[in-house]
Amino acid sequence: xxxxxxxxxxxxxxxxxxxxxxxxxxxxxxxxxxxxxxxxxxxxxxxxxxxxxxxxxxxxxxxxxxxxxxxxxxxxxxxxxxxxxxxxxxxxxxxxxxxxxxxxxxxxxxxxxxxxxxxxxxxxxxxxxxxxxxxxxxxxxxxxxxxxxxxxxxxxxxxxxxxxxxxxxxxxxxxxxxxxxxxxxxxx
Amino acid sequence: xxxxxxxxxxxxxxxxxxxxxxxxxxxxxxxxxxxxxxxxxxxxxxxxxxxxxxxxxxxxxxxxxxxxxxxxxxxxxxxxxxxxxxxxxxxxxxxxxxxxx
Numbered sequence: 001x002x003x004x005x006x007x008x009x010x011x012x013x014x015x016x017x018x019x020x021x022x023x024x025x026x027x028x029x030x031x032x033x034x035x036x037x038x039x040x041x042x043x044x045x046x047x048x049x050x051x052x053x054x055x056x057x058x059x060x061x062x063x064x065x066x067x068x069x070x071x072x073x074x075x076x077x078x079x080x081x082x083x084x085x086x087x088x089x090x091x092x093x094x095x096x097x098x099x100x101x102x103x104x105x106x107x108x109x110x111x112x113x114x115x116x117x118x119x120x121x122x123x124x125x126x127x128x129x130x131x132x133x134x135x136x137x138x139x140x141x142x143x144x145x146x147x148x149x150x151x152x153x154x155x156x157x158x159x160x161x162x163x164x165x166x167x168x169x170x171x172x173x174x175x176x177x178x179x180x181x182x183x184x185x186x187x188x
Numbered sequence: 189x190x191x192x193x194x195x196x197x198x199x200x201x202x203x204x205x206x207x208x209x210x211x212x213x214x215x216x217x218x219x220x221x222x223x224x225x226x227x228x229x230x231x232x233x234x235x236x237x238x239x240x241x242x243x244x245x246x247x248x249x250x251x252x253x254x255x256x257x258x259x260x261x262x263x264x265x266x267x268x269x270x271x272x273x274x275x276x277x278x279x280x281x282x283x284x285x286x287x288x289x
């Protein structure tokens with residue numbers, strides 16, 4: 001039963017992934033990415049990684065995907081679609097086929113069976129590992145997240161340069177010196 | 189679940205290949221981003237399969253780090269994309285060739 005569920009989820013994952021790549025409109029692609037991510041969450045649960053499944057659901061399907069959808073919806077449908085260029089598509093397809101064949105062939109050489117089918121990760125065990133052995137990388141990735149927030153704030157703000165130059169330039173409505181003396185316009 | 193680890197690895201490999209096809213084959217920065225997310229998830233599923241095969245938690249911890257990096261990449265990358273779109277009004281990566289000699 002669980003095995004059949006794994007293969008079904010693998011199929012929906014690949015279906016979603018293929019549609020991400022093949023659909024012209026990235027909005028449709030993002031919806032299919034959501035399908036792939038939800039299927040992968042089920043696969044993580046089946047493999048025995050409840051913490052990973054939860055984080056995947058929260059971080060990917062929750063945060064990253066909603067953020068992506070916001071950005072995609074900011075753009076007009078005409079602006080966000082681009083035609084598929086044949087030469088580039090051929091390159092991508094060639095590399096993908098080579099990688100897929102190599103990867104599946106390599107996976108086929110591994111005949112260890114299911115390994116440890118009874119293995120189950122717990123959030124407590126992984127958390128302990130993260131806060132003992134991998135404490136430094138964990139804190140470093142926290143710092144990286146803070147830096148990313150700062151970077152996004154800097155990038156997302158309007159460019160301050162035009163305002164700075166506008167302050168140096170004289171204001172547009174300079175009072176006409178001749179008007180103040182009393183000369184009507186055009187008598188200069 | 190008694191699915192052999194090789195099948196989990198094969199899923200990861202094919203998902204990575206699909207992501208690479210989109211990453212290299214499409215000339216729409218938004219689709220390139222969506223494909224990047226596919227690549228990250230292919231790596232995570234492979235890590236999860238390996239962690240289960242050897243029954244140790246290192247793969248799980250590593251997958252958490254990959255998730256962190258994916259979040260950082262998505263945030264900074266999308267901010268860059270929006271900033272570039274303001275200047276170029278285009279999602280075509282080939283339109284950003286100002287540095288080309």
